[in-house]
Amino acid sequence: AATETLLEVNNIEVIYNHVILVLKGVSLHVPKGGITALLGGNGAGKTTTLKAISNLLQSERGEVTKGSILYRGERVQDLDPATLVRRGVIQVMEGRHCFEHLTVEENLLTGAYTRTDGRAAIMDDLEMVYTYFPRLRERRKSQAGYTSGGEQQMVAMGRALMSRPEMILLDEPSMGLAPQLVEQIFEIVRAVNEGEGVTFLLAEQNTNVALRYAHTGYILESGRVVMEGSAQELRENPDVKEFYLGMS
Numbered sequence: 001a002a003t004e005t006l007l008e009v010n011n012i013e014v015i016y017n018h019v020i021l022v023l024k025g026v027s028l029h030v031p032k033g034g035i036t037a038l039l040g041g042n043g044a045g046k047t048t049t050l051k052a053i054s055n056l057l058q059s060e061r062g063e064v065t066k067g068s069i070l071y072r073g074e075r076v077q078d079l080d081p082a083t084l085v086r087r088g089v090i091q092v093m094e095g096r097h098c099f100e101h102l103t104v105e106e107n108l109l110t111g112a113y114t115r116t117d118g119r120a121a122i123m124d125d126l127e128m129v130y131t132y133f134p135r136l137r138e139r140r141k142s143q144a145g146y147t148s149g150g151e152q153q154m155v156a157m158g159r160a161l162m163s164r165p166e167m168i169l170l171d172e173p174s175m176g177l178a179p180q181l182v183e184q185i186f187e188i189v190r191a192v193n194e195g196e197g198v199t200f201l202l203a204e205q206n207t208n209v210a211l212r213y214a215h216t217g218y219i220l221e222s223g224r225v226v227m228e229g230s231a232q233e234l235r236e237n238p239d240v241k242e243f244y245l246g247m248s
């Protein structure tokens with residue numbers, strides 16, 4: 001049986017400042033329960049695509065001017081970000097964005113702000129987060145601003161998990177991290193995907209690592225999808241090898 005599509009992006013166009021056309025008709029199908037990679041170089045439009053989905057373009061003076069975005073078959077374009085979080089979609093922004101003056105644990109608890117299911121359930125999920133991120137348990141009393149880049153990436157992901165999402169939009173998780181740490185972050189993405197059934201759509205410039213962990217992928221160039229397929233198809237594609245994997 002075909003896998004269910006959780007998120008469907010149909011031919012969207014995004015314009016910044018009323019004049020700068022950045023996405024020129026992007027379509028994506030994100031299967032439920034999978035890891036989908038959104039690949040492409042600097043400025044290809046990955047972040048813009050994620051922000052269009054989570055409705056975070058407004059503060060950047062950007063707007064979706066054409067196309068549609070459907071989550072579980074329903075149009076979500078006009079929902080504010082917090083409503084979308086309640087529906088199960090949360091974005092982890094590029095560059096982590098922790099509350100630097102709060103402890104690691106306080107940061108994680110802020111992720112539960114949209115929940116109404118009470119303290120016990122929230123504390124259970126804090127435990128769940130610590131099982132995926134044992135490092136965060138060790139650092140739970142530390143001020144987030146004093147933790148490493150890798151730990152802050154973990155805090156940002158852990159905080160997102162505290163909202164009990166069905167889908168996480170993860171922007172450039174590898175950014176600025178040493179290779180070994182990048183691998184560790186992707187291992188956790190896989191574990192959360194398998195263990196909690198969370199669907200991931202992740203934007204990455206690191207094609208190599210992303211295609212080793214993702215199930216399917218899309219390659220963006222100048223605001224258009226130029227290639228799509230299973231991760232294996234993309235890994236074996238001669239153009240992807242030459243232009244994105246640095247080997248031919």
Ligand code: ATP
Nearest residue numbers: 016020022040041042043044045046047048049060
């Ligand atoms: P990166 O890895 O650098 O984040 P990206 O693929 O995520 O790259 P975007 O950040 O989506 O790309 O940017 C796509 C294009 O849109 C770029 O040319 C960028 O300069 C432009 N852009 C991004 N944000 C704005 C903005 N607020 N106003 C005008 N142009 C913008």
